[in-house]
Amino acid sequence: MQNSIQVKGLQKSYKQLHVLKGVDFEVEKGSIFALLGSNGTGKTTIVRILSTLLKQDSGNVTVNGFDVLLKPESVRQSISLTGQFAAIDEVLTGRENITMIARLRHLSNPRQVAADLLERIGLTDAADRRASTYSGGMRRRLDIAMSLVGNPPLIFLDEPTTGLDPEARIEFWKIVKELSGNGTTVFLTTQYLEEAEQLADKIAILHEGRIIVSGTFAELKQLFPPTQVEYIEKQPTLEEIFLAIVGKKEK
Amino acid sequence: METIKNYFFADMSVMLGRSMRHVLRSMDTIITVTIMPIAMMLLFVYVLGGAIQSGTDNYVDYLLPGILLIAIANSVGYVSYRLFNDVQRGIFERFNSMPIARSAAIWGHIMTSLVSNLISLTVIIIVALIMGFRSPAGILAWLAVAGILALFTLALAWIAAIAGLSAKSVDGATAIAYPIHFLPLISSAFVPTATMPGPVRAFAENQPVTSIVETIRALLSNQPVGNEIWVALAWCIGIMLVAYIIAMRVYKKQA
Numbered sequence: 001m002q003n004s005i006q007v008k009g010l011q012k013s014y015k016q017l018h019v020l021k022g023v024d025f026e027v028e029k030g031s032i033f034a035l036l037g038s039n040g041t042g043k044t045t046i047v048r049i050l051s052t053l054l055k056q057d058s059g060n061v062t063v064n065g066f067d068v069l070l071k072p073e074s075v076r077q078s079i080s081l082t083g084q085f086a087a088i089d090e091v092l093t094g095r096e097n098i099t100m101i102a103r104l105r106h107l108s109n110p111r112q113v114a115a116d117l118l119e120r121i122g123l124t125d126a127a128d129r130r131a132s133t134y135s136g137g138m139r140r141r142l143d144i145a146m147s148l149v150g151n152p153p154l155i156f157l158d159e160p161t162t163g164l165d166p167e168a169r170i171e172f173w174k175i176v177k178e179l180s181g182n183g184t185t186v187f188l189t190t191q192y193l194e195e196a197e198q199l200a201d202k203i204a205i206l207h208e209g210r211i212i213v214s215g216t217f218a219e220l221k222q223l224f225p226p227t228q229v230e231y232i233e234k235q236p237t238l239e240e241i242f243l244a245i246v247g248k249k250e251k
Numbered sequence: 252m253e254t255i256k257n258y259f260f261a262d263m264s265v266m267l268g269r270s271m272r273h274v275l276r277s278m279d280t281i282i283t284v285t286i287m288p289i290a291m292m293l294l295f296v297y298v299l300g301g302a303i304q305s306g307t308d309n310y311v312d313y314l315l316p317g318i319l320l321i322a323i324a325n326s327v328g329y330v331s332y333r334l335f336n337d338v339q340r341g342i343f344e345r346f347n348s349m350p351i352a353r354s355a356a357i358w359g360h361i362m363t364s365l366v367s368n369l370i371s372l373t374v375i376i377i378v379a380l381i382m383g384f385r386s387p388a389g390i391l392a393w394l395a396v397a398g399i400l401a402l403f404t405l406a407l408a409w410i411a412a413i414a415g416l417s418a419k420s421v422d423g424a425t426a427i428a429y430p431i432h433f434l435p436l437i438s439s440a441f442v443p444t445a446t447m448p449g450p451v452r453a454f455a456e457n458q459p460v461t462s463i464v465e466t467i468r469a470l471l472s473n474q475p476v477g478n479e480i481w482v483a484l485a486w487c488i489g490i491m492l493v494a495y496i497i498a499m500r501v502y503k504k505q506a
Contacts, residue, residue: 025457051348052347053344057481073350075348076348076350080348080476081344081345083344083345086341087340087341088342089342090275090340091272091273091276100265100269101345103265104262104321167371
């Protein structure tokens with residue numbers, strides 16, 4: 001199977017700071033790949049290099065079969081990026097935001113594309129309100145919808161759920177799973193371990209400039225000592241309580 | 252290279268449409284670029300005008316070119332502001348990771364400045380006509396005026412673009428507007444330079460706004476423009492080219 005992303009010996013420094021010291025990984029086509037790491041380890045730097053916003057110092061990076069240095073335009077044709085902060089235009093309405101991106105992707109029927117996507121992410125009712133009036137979750141959904149315009153085969157999500165409430169986060173996971181179900185490759189960075197566990201087919205951990213482990217969740221679990229069986233009373237987490245209460249209210 | 256270039260105009264017009272919406276949906280922008288200059292024109296003509304010896308029968312005829320330049324100067328702060336927001340809020344990051352012409356985003360902002368000034372200057376001229384402004388100038392002279400105003404707008408917009416792209420804070424981005432606001436005040440825009448004390452007069456007579464104001468005034472009153480027009484054009488084109496080169500360099504470095 002062809003890989004969507006192939007990274008070998010990737011290095012990048014900012015002045016004195018050696019952020020990436022030889023990163024290697026690959027992402028299988030159609031999979032969800034999660035890159036884990038604490039703040040400031042260089043996750044965003046990797047995303048910026050993969051999406052042609054930043055040039056690496058050395059190493060080979062291929063995205064959808066195109067070298068990011070030699071064929072940046074072809075890479076841009078085949079990806080979309082959802083950055084850490086919702087990159088939406090707050091003065092425009094949700095519909096105008098999506099239509100704008102569809103025009104910039106030179107699609108033939110931008111209005112139809114916008115209407116379909118708004119429906120898909122459940123923003124039809126708010127479509128003609130300015131994005132500045134949207135809640136955090138709605139902004140993120142709009143942000144994702146803008147990335148889905150034109151159905152790019154590979155989507156980058158850089159800490160997509162930072163700052164979202166638990167409901168919005170679960171809703172977001174649903175969208176990502178759906179995407180992956182339709183064959184889109186998803187590259188995700190996150191600091192929430194639970195998110196990686198929920199979503200990812202493969203997880204890589206970035207630490208001190210290198211990928212220190214990678215594999216499926218099952219493979220990662222084997223790195224730990226064998227499971228011990230203990231009997232404890234399982235208290236519900238606050239998140240579970242919150243969701244149970246809110247869920248009941250809505251019904 | 253790859254085949255993306257031919258989309259430049261299509262992409263740029265999308266960007267233009269986007270930021271024109273920003274202008275038209277911002278009451279603050281409309282007040283600053285249209286209502287303020289009109290208020291100033293009313294103030295100068297009906298409050299101060301009686302006491303000003305401009306050497307023309309009708310003070311509004313003398314004043315209008317300066318008011319037009321003030322309106323343009325007021326508007327360019329918004330170019331910095333909108334560019335700064337695009338850089339900070341990650342919208343440029345999205346654009347730059349898409350298959351669109353590289354400079355379309357920045358040109359969109361510059362063209363917005365041109366189009367929105369065209370609208371606000373037209374409104375100001377209509378108000379001036381109601382206030383008694385009359386010009387014997389023919390169509391060619393008006394076209395020349397429009398051309399010079401467009402060049403002046405482009406020159407200032409590119410300076411504003413440098414500030415918007417390189418600023419670290421919103422205040423820094425818009426601070427560029429203040430010195431630009433001041434230039435028309437220390438020129439022959441409102442009063443002839445003859446009454447100013449030596450050093451001020453020397454500055455006023457040798458800064459770009461005076462030559463531009465004098466040229467527009469001459470064109471609108473059917474007087475010979477003399478050498479002034481070449482000085483004005485040299486200023487506008489010179490500033491525009493230098494600012495364009497610097498702005499593009501800053502922009503490419505970021506992308």
